[in-house]
Amino acid sequence: MTNTAPQRRAHSRTKRPPTIIDVADHAGVSRGTVSRVLQGGHKVSPASQEAVHAAIRKLGYVVNRAARSLVTQRAGSVAFLLSEPQERFFEDPNFTTLLRGCTTALGEHDIPLVLITAGTEAERRRVTPFLSTHHVDGVLLISSHRGNPMIDHLRQANLPFVCCGKPLGERGAMSYVAADDREGAMAMVRCLLESGRQRIATIAGPQDTPGGLERLAGYREMLAEHGIAYDKRLVQIGDYSRASGEAAMHRLLATAPNVDAVFVASDLMADGALTAIERAGLRVPDDIAVGGFDDSPVATAARPPLTTIRQPWDRISEMMVRQLLAQIDGEGPATVILPIELVVRESA
Amino acid sequence: MTNTAPQRRAHSRTKRPPTIIDVADHAGVSRGTVSRVLQGGHKVSPASQEAVHAAIRKLGYVVNRAARSLVTQRAGSVAFLLSEPQERFFEDPNFTTLLRGCTTALGEHDIPLVLITAGTEAERRRVTPFLSTHHVDGVLLISSHRGNPMIDHLRQANLPFVCCGKPLGERGAMSYVAADDREGAMAMVRCLLESGRQRIATIAGPQDTPGGLERLAGYREMLAEHGIAYDKRLVQIGDYSRASGEAAMHRLLATAPNVDAVFVASDLMADGALTAIERAGLRVPDDIAVGGFDDSPVATAARPPLTTIRQPWDRISEMMVRQLLAQIDGEGPATVILPIELVVRESA
DNA sequence: TGCAGGACTGTGCACGTTCACAGTAGAGAT
DNA sequence: ATCTCTACTGTGAACGTGCACAGTCCTGCA
Numbered sequence: 173m174t175n176t177a178p179q180r181r182a183h184s185r186t187k188r189p190p191t192i193i194d195v196a197d198h199a200g201v202s203r204g205t206v207s208r209v210l211q212g213g214h215k216v217s218p219a220s221q222e223a224v225h226a227a228i229r230k231l232g233y234v235v236n237r238a239a240r241s242l243v244t245q246r247a248g249s250v251a252f253l254l255s256e257p258q259e260r261f262f263e264d265p266n267f268t269t270l271l272r273g274c275t276t277a278l279g280e281h282d283i284p285l286v287l288i289t290a291g292t293e294a295e296r297r298r299v300t301p302f303l304s305t306h307h308v309d310g311v312l313l314i315s316s317h318r319g320n321p322m323i324d325h326l327r328q329a330n331l332p333f334v335c336c337g338k339p340l341g342e343r344g345a346m347s348y349v350a351a352d353d354r355e356g357a358m359a360m361v362r363c364l365l366e367s368g369r370q371r372i373a374t375i376a377g378p379q380d381t382p383g384g385l386e387r388l389a390g391y392r393e394m395l396a397e398h399g400i401a402y403d404k405r406l407v408q409i410g411d412y413s414r415a416s417g418e419a420a421m422h423r424l425l426a427t428a429p430n431v432d433a434v435f436v437a438s439d440l441m442a443d444g445a446l447t448a449i450e451r452a453g454l455r456v457p458d459d460i461a462v463g464g465f466d467d468s469p470v471a472t473a474a475r476p477p478l479t480t481i482r483q484p485w486d487r488i489s490e491m492m493v494r495q496l497l498a499q500i501d502g503e504g505p506a507t508v509i510l511p512i513e514l515v516v517r518e519s520a
Numbered sequence: 521m522t523n524t525a526p527q528r529r530a531h532s533r534t535k536r537p538p539t540i541i542d543v544a545d546h547a548g549v550s551r552g553t554v555s556r557v558l559q560g561g562h563k564v565s566p567a568s569q570e571a572v573h574a575a576i577r578k579l580g581y582v583v584n585r586a587a588r589s590l591v592t593q594r595a596g597s598v599a600f601l602l603s604e605p606q607e608r609f610f611e612d613p614n615f616t617t618l619l620r621g622c623t624t625a626l627g628e629h630d631i632p633l634v635l636i637t638a639g640t641e642a643e644r645r646r647v648t649p650f651l652s653t654h655h656v657d658g659v660l661l662i663s664s665h666r667g668n669p670m671i672d673h674l675r676q677a678n679l680p681f682v683c684c685g686k687p688l689g690e691r692g693a694m695s696y697v698a699a700d701d702r703e704g705a706m707a708m709v710r711c712l713l714e715s716g717r718q719r720i721a722t723i724a725g726p727q728d729t730p731g732g733l734e735r736l737a738g739y740r741e742m743l744a745e746h747g748i749a750y751d752k753r754l755v756q757i758g759d760y761s762r763a764s765g766e767a768a769m770h771r772l773l774a775t776a777p778n779v780d781a782v783f784v785a786s787d788l789m790a791d792g793a794l795t796a797i798e799r800a801g802l803r804v805p806d807d808i809a810v811g812g813f814d815d816s817p818v819a820t821a822a823r824p825p826l827t828t829i830r831q832p833w834d835r836i837s838e839m840m841v842r843q844l845l846a847q848i849d850g851e852g853p854a855t856v857i858l859p860i861e862l863v864v865r866e867s868a
Numbered sequence: 869t870g871c872a873g874g875a876c877t878g879t880g881c882a883c884g885t886t887c888a889c890a891g892t893a894g895a896g897a898t
Numbered sequence: 899a900t901c902t903c904t905a906c907t908g909t910g911a912a913c914g915t916g917c918a919c920a921g922t923c924c925t926g927c928a
Contacts, residue, residue: 549877549878550877550878550879551878551879552877552878552879553876553877553878556876556877563875563876563877564876564877565875565876565877568876568877587883589883590882590883590884590885591882591883592883593883
């Protein structure tokens with residue numbers, strides 16, 4: 173060792189947390205060595221590593237992220253960005269599952285999750301500069317509607333991002349993670365067919381969302397597979413809300429009699445449909461079988477409990493985080509489609 | 521002006537965002553002046569202010585938070601800390617409302633919200649150093665159980681924090697914001713009494729949570745006000761889950777006949793109670809009136825829809841943020857109790 | 869004309885890291 | 899004994915900002 177003189181500045185500091193210099197002094201090494209240990213300990217002798225670790229423990233040293241960010245030009249955090257009106261998400265149990273999963277997955281990498289809402293135009297104006305100046309290293313983008321203005325911003329800012337669900341109307345390579353909506357719809361309709369139902373209607377989701385489109389497509393595909401002609405009177409569109417489900421079911425009962433099953437693109441709408449069916453004096457599943465989608469809490473709360481499709485939200489969040497971190501590390505974008513699961517309860 | 525020579529360093533930078541120096545050069549002023557404009561523009565001539573603002577707009581300058589943090593010793597962000605098993609919260613619609621409200625309220629101050637979970641011991645170990653080294657300026661603490669280990673950490677780290685709901689078993693000054701649980705319970709029981717009910721039971725929440733305690737206390741107080749003796753056979757304890765509500769109602773029906781109303785400390789438990797009542801062949805509200813608490817989505821989904829107590833979650837989050845920012849600015853802790861609202865539906 | 873004082877402005881330093889570079893010691897080969 | 903190579907270590911310079919201090923200019927008063 174050539175230099176063992178204290179590198180600490182002279183004036184006494186009042187009560188600041190220990191810095192890398194304190195650790196270096198304590199361990200009898202230089203800042204550089206401590207820094208290298210912090211980065212993983214390559215090119216550092218075992219003795220030095222041990223000394224540094226001991227000093228870190230003793231002093232309770234924790235790296236100062238601001239200082240690190242300043243030099244590395246990395247934020248060390250990731251944004252969870254809601255780019256649509258918030259109600260849409262915060263009322264959705266899937267959303268909270270997703271948020272929880274992402275927080276946990278990021279936490280394992282010691283990366284803080286920054287929650288950002290950009291539902292309104294005003295919020296978007298406030299958020300854009302924050303994102304485009306690399307205050308986060310990447311974005312988990314939660315949005316389903318066509319024409320998301322945030323995607324352009326993110327691309328322009330050259331900020332890695334991963335979408336939850338397939339973004340509609342976008343072209344160019346883009347990372348996203350999604351459940352297999354089409355296969356989910358097909359599984360449900362198959363289930364209804366196999367239980368002997370003849371006239372299967374559907375209440376689809378908004379046709380500017382991937383879920384809305386894919387689930388309707390799956391419905392059509394499975395009917396076609398069974399040689400059943402597509403009857404557009406059996407198709408109603410809702411907006412995923414309970415009220416819209418009730419209204420849609422009401423319309424179905426009025427305009428398309430003899431319906432003996434309905435595949436509904438969300439549990440919430442399915443619950444609304446149950447109400448409409450009950451009001452019409454019909455019974456579920458005796459008169460009409462009802463299939464939902466999401467396996468949200470309302471599925472078990474509903475009377476009767478809903479047969480539904482479970483999406484692997486825990487795996488979705490895990491894969492989103494994995495993809496994002498890979499992109500931050502320089503990898504190219506990728507698409508991940510995850511399998512779904514049919515959950516049979518009493519409604520079908 | 522004494523010095524108009526460019527302060528920009530000589531070597532060309534590849535593609536970094538503009539710095540305060542770029543703005544200064546562009547506006548023909550010094551770093552100090554730009555900094556002062558950024559802080560609010562005191563002691564800066566109108567002409568300079570205008571020039572700086574123009575330069576900021578033209579260059580698309582955004583302050584580098586890492587650099588600012590480094591010198592101010594402030595993070596510029598706030599943590600939303602879940603200090604209990606996550607399921608508890610993520611399944612709770614109130615929680616998401618709270619999270620949304622806090623995000624919005626903080627966003628108005630341009631402060632990012634960092635979501636942190638510390639439900640398990642392992643997570644807590646990972647999170648503690650992060651918190652105690654001022655990587656956030658304050659904490660919105662979400663927890664209800666007695667003996668929260670995080671509170672000690674936060675106090676020791678001298679980090680401002682505001683609790684959601686009254687922390688139990690803690691002493692010393694502490695900020696918290698809560699709804700008036702006791703008054704809520706009293707309002708509900710008053711409502712039941714006024715509709716002519718005679719034997720009013722209750723399914724209370726866990727007695728190590730403030731909601732559990734206060735709502736039971738309100739129940740007792742209102743009965744006492746009406747000269748009704750407290751009958752402990754009419755009291756069952758649940759854990760806020762649907763299943764526990766169903767079980768508790770089951771016990772009530774078995775051991776305390778003639779019950780004609782029940783005040784349940786959460787909507788979820790109330791929904792479970794509805795199931796138990798239905799199974800017993802009784803009708804709501806004809807045979808037994810049911811009052812819930814929370815006005816969560818299940819309240820409207822339940823059959824019949826629940827009469828319940830709405831907590832002002834939007835105001836709670838708003839006040840939590842306000843209190844926290846005040847504390848960060850040096851003010852002392854404070855307690856805020858907000859009024860509740862009775863929502864009458866069909867179950868009572 | 870001189871001077872005090874207010875209004876505004878510029879400059880040096882510190883904040884705590886990381887990184888590139890320049891060492892240094894020791895082992896082994898010649 | 900000298901040289902080369904490996905393995906490790908120390909050092910200076912940046913990163914972009916805020917703050918304290920030291921100006922400078924200008925107005926108004928004696």
